Amino acid sequence: MSLDAISLGILWDRLISITDEIINVLVRTSFSNIVRESYDLSCVVFDRRGRSLAQGTYGSPGFIGTAPLTLAHMLRRFEPHTLEPGDVVITNDPWQGTGHLFDVSVMRPVFRRGELVGYVMSITHLPDIGGAGFSATAGEVFIEGLRLPICKLVHAGRMNELLLEVVRVNTRVPEQTIGDLIANVTCTAQGERMLIEFLDEYGLKDLESLSDTILSFSERAMRDELRAIPDGTYRNAMRVEGFDGPIDLACAVTVRGDEVAIDFEGTGPTVASAINVPFCYSRAFAIYAIKTLTTTKIPNNEGAIRPVTVTAPPGCILDARSPSATGGRHIVGHFVVPLIFGALAPALPVRIQADSGMLDLINVQGRDRAGEPVSSVFFAAGGFGALRGIDGASCCPGPSNITGTPIEVWETVTGLFVARKEFIVDSGGPGRYRGGLGQCIEMRNDTGHPMTMSILSACTEFAPSGVLEGRPGQLRRVLVNGRPVHSMSRYVLQPGDTLTTFEAGGGGYGPPAQRSPEAIASDIVAGFVSLEGARREYGFVPSSGQSVPSLAKSLTPHPTFPSKP
Numbered sequence: 001m002s003l004d005a006i007s008l009g010i011l012w013d014r015l016i017s018i019t020d021e022i023i024n025v026l027v028r029t030s031f032s033n034i035v036r037e038s039y040d041l042s043c044v045v046f047d048r049r050g051r052s053l054a055q056g057t058y059g060s061p062g063f064i065g066t067a068p069l070t071l072a073h074m075l076r077r078f079e080p081h082t083l084e085p086g087d088v089v090i091t092n093d094p095w096q097g098t099g100h101l102f103d104v105s106v107m108r109p110v111f112r113r114g115e116l117v118g119y120v121m122s123i124t125h126l127p128d129i130g131g132a133g134f135s136a137t138a139g140e141v142f143i144e145g146l147r148l149p150i151c152k153l154v155h156a157g158r159m160n161e162l163l164l165e166v167v168r169v170n171t172r173v174p175e176q177t178i179g180d181l182i183a184n185v186t187c188t189a190q191g192e193r194m195l196i197e198f199l200d201e202y203g204l205k206d207l208e209s210l211s212d213t214i215l216s217f218s219e220r221a222m223r224d225e226l227r228a229i230p231d232g233t234y235r236n237a238m239r240v241e242g243f244d245g246p247i248d249l250a251c252a253v254t255v256r257g258d259e260v261a262i263d264f265e266g267t268g269p270t271v272a273s274a275i276n277v278p279f280c281y282s283r284a285f286a287i288y289a290i291k292t293l294t295t296t297k298i299p300n301n302e303g304a305i306r307p308v309t310v311t312a313p314p315g316c317i318l319d320a321r322s323p324s325a326t327g328g329r330h331i332v333g334h335f336v337v338p339l340i341f342g343a344l345a346p347a348l349p350v351r352i353q354a355d356s357g358m359l360d361l362i363n364v365q366g367r368d369r370a371g372e373p374v375s376s377v378f379f380a381a382g383g384f385g386a387l388r389g390i391d392g393a394s395c396c397p398g399p400s401n402i403t404g405t406p407i408e409v410w411e412t413v414t415g416l417f418v419a420r421k422e423f424i425v426d427s428g429g430p431g432r433y434r435g436g437l438g439q440c441i442e443m444r445n446d447t448g449h450p451m452t453m454s455i456l457s458a459c460t461e462f463a464p465s466g467v468l469e470g471r472p473g474q475l476r477r478v479l480v481n482g483r484p485v486h487s488m489s490r491y492v493l494q495p496g497d498t499l500t501t502f503e504a505g506g507g508g509y510g511p512p513a514q515r516s517p518e519a520i521a522s523d524i525v526a527g528f529v530s531l532e533g534a535r536r537e538y539g540f541v542p543s544s545g546q547s548v549p550s551l552a553k554s555l556t557p558h559p560t561f562p563s564k565p
Contacts, residue, residue: 003213011202012214015054016299018194019043022122023056026187031179032127033413037405038379040125045191046071047118047211048080051302061399062333063123064300065284066098070105071119077150085111086157088185091150092129094141095322099281099329101145102126102134104181106153108188112196117206120191122184126177128375130170134363135454136243136328136488138274144327146170154185172365172375215303218295222304223258225294229347231255236343237266240335241461243273243488247317249335253343262286262340264312264319274327275488276320281333283310288399289340293351328456328488330400334358335458337399338385338465345467350388354429354507355464356398357382357438357473359457360487362499366451368415374451376413378443379404383428383436383473383506385464391519392436392506394423394528415447424474424502425530429463430537431470431508432515437528438474438503445493453491459504460487466507471537473505512538 003011022043027036034040042059044052044067052068073096074089089107091097097105107121131138131145138144146167153160167181168174195207204210237250250266270276287305295304312319317332338355345352360380368374379402384392395404407418420442429435445451455478463472478487479500485491493499520540523529534540 008213008217011210012054012299014198015045016057018191018198019045019054019056021194022120022187022191023058025190026122026124026183029183029186030124031176031183032376033405033409034127034377035124035180035183037403037409038377039403040379041123042067043120043122043187043191045118045120045195047207048116049208050075050119051211051215053118053207053211053214053301055300058401060402061288062281062284062330063098063103065287066280067105067121067123068302069280070097071107071121074107074150078152080109080116083109083116084156085114086154087152088154088188089150090148090153092126092148093150094326095278095280096150098123099278099333100326101129101131101141101147102327104184106181106184106188108192110192110195112199115206117199118195120188120195122187124180124184125377126180128171128173128177130172133365133375133454134327134377134456135490136274136331136456137454137490138325138327139272140323141325142323144274144325153181172373215301218298218301218303219306221295221298223307226255226258226260226307229255229344231257232347234343234347236339238335238339238342239462240332241458242271242332243275244271246461247271247332249318249332249339251339251343253340255347259307259309260290261309262290262311264316267312267316267318269315270317270320270324273488274325275329275331276324276326277318277329277333278326279312279319281329282312282318282336285333285336285399286310286340289337293341293344293348330359330361331456331458331488334399349468352467353387353398354385354392354431354435354467354470354509355473356385356392356506357436357459357464357476357504359397359400359402360476360501360503361456362501363454363456364414364416364451367447367449369447371449374414378410380439380441380501380503382438382459382464382476382504385506386429386431386433386435386466386470386509388509389433391434392428394428394437395439395503396436416451417444417446418442419444419498423527424505425527426533427474427505428528429466429471429473429505429508430512430515431466432510432512433470433508434515434523434528435464435466435470435473435506435508438476438505440500440502442498442500444498445495448495450495451493453493453499455485455487455489455491457487464504464507467509469511470508471512473507476504477502517543
């Protein structure tokens with residue numbers, strides 16, 4: 001197919017709009033707030049050869065990176081010539097899916113006039129999958145929940161009712177879980193219809209020629225960007241907190257011409273808690289890191305990742321093998337991005353981002369005020385790391401992009417009362433560009449029933465780092481009834497008990513001494529930085545037109561980070 005730039009842009013954008021509509025259907029038909037409100041999801045379209053072609057504008061970086069591998073596993077289990085119209089294939093296997101049991105990958109082959117032309121896949125985090133539930137405390141994958149091998153949820157249009165019943169009797173909230181599974185089936189059906197309409201409208205026999213053009217364009221753009229990076233091997237190592245002690249992560253990023261190879265040699269071994277990371281997830285975030293430093297304006301597809309190779313020592317914590325527990329794999333896996341950023345900082349100093357405060361996932365299990373079962377996840381974000389020319393966004397996760405559940409929805413769904421949700425003054429890392437602020441969130445158990453809370457977070461011992469002399473953001477802390485607790489464990493809140501989190505701030509970019517007085521004064525007035533913090537971190541002295549009392553009167557009280565007992 002020979003396409004001019006305008007025609008290619010129209011067809012490419014149309015494919016992306018199709019994936020966006022698949023996501024809209026998924027969100028509108030899902031039962032859980034995890035999908036409806038937090039968008040812990042992704043949708044991807046593949047061509048007949050299983051090459052990722054387009055993704056939804058909104059989608060989790062981890063899912064986008066794992067989806068092509070998942071499809072390859074599915075097509076080994078069910079070879080393309082054995083698939084039939086109306087089939088839907090499913091798995092939540094951590095090593096064939098997204099890295100833990102709590103995400104389900106659902107794929108539908110797309111047939112047009114009896115010919116296989118592509119595949120549609122949707123991925124969502126389920127509200128429950130049985131077992132001990134979503135936490136970092138399990139010692140083996142068998143404890144964590146129900147593991148579904150690659151199988152057909154729908155065969156030639158007929159639902160596998162036995163499989164649904166197996167899921168139903170193994171989950172705490174069967175209506176929500178089954179509802180979300182059916183939503184995944186529904187949205188892929190919509191994707192199939194829209195792809196067929198797309199081919200008919202533009203008179204295309206299949207997706208192959210268009211796919212070749214899009215993928216070659218994306219690959220060429222990526223290779224051009226890689227050639228602009230000086231050849232060499234760039235190394236980095238960092239230490240992050242684990243369940244029972246620190247974990248060492250290491251990488252070597254080798255750039256040779258228009259290719260890049262990432263090796264995690266030197267990374268520590270797997271551990272006896274559920275923070276191990278299957279390689280599919282580590283690879284996804286390694287690719288994401290390279291993509292964000294190079295071709296940010298090119299939509300994701302297979303072409304953009306062809307020049308990138310990722311390897312890891314078998315059995316290290318970034319290549320965990322079964323039966324390692326992996327429920328909280330994001331706690332370690334998300335650090336792949338700052339690990340690679342740190343390695344490439346000497347080569348790409350103007351593109352590197354300071355570390356973010358990352359996500360704090362709080363899984364709740366219990367009963368609401370009416371005595372109905374509850375199993376859901378609250379996503380709390382730390383501050384985003386600063387970049388050249390841009391202050392970090394407050395309460396914005398990185399590298400994940402999951403959204404927060406509105407408080408009104410969360411209180412209705414769970415019966416928990418959110419007493420506070422406020423910025424934490426001075427929590428953003430000082431720098432020429434300031435890191436994003438963390439937030440204080442306080443929940444009280446008003447259900448009248450015990451509620452189990454599983455905390456899955458990091459950045460409590462090692463603060464989010466700044467870059468190029470920027471300073472770190474403040475650490476995360478988690479308290480139950482005012483007492484500090486472990487950030488990767490489970491706690492039972494009795495009626496009236498409180499859980500309080502002080503989310504980590506993002507790191508700063510560049511020397512704090514280079515931050516403009518106007519930006520500092522604006523931070524003070526907004527309540528992002530205290531007068532004391534401005535003096536201490538920036539040496540700030542108000543100008544003749546800015547009296548300290550007038551600035552102080554402008555301030556809105558915000559919680560400060562608690563001192564350690």
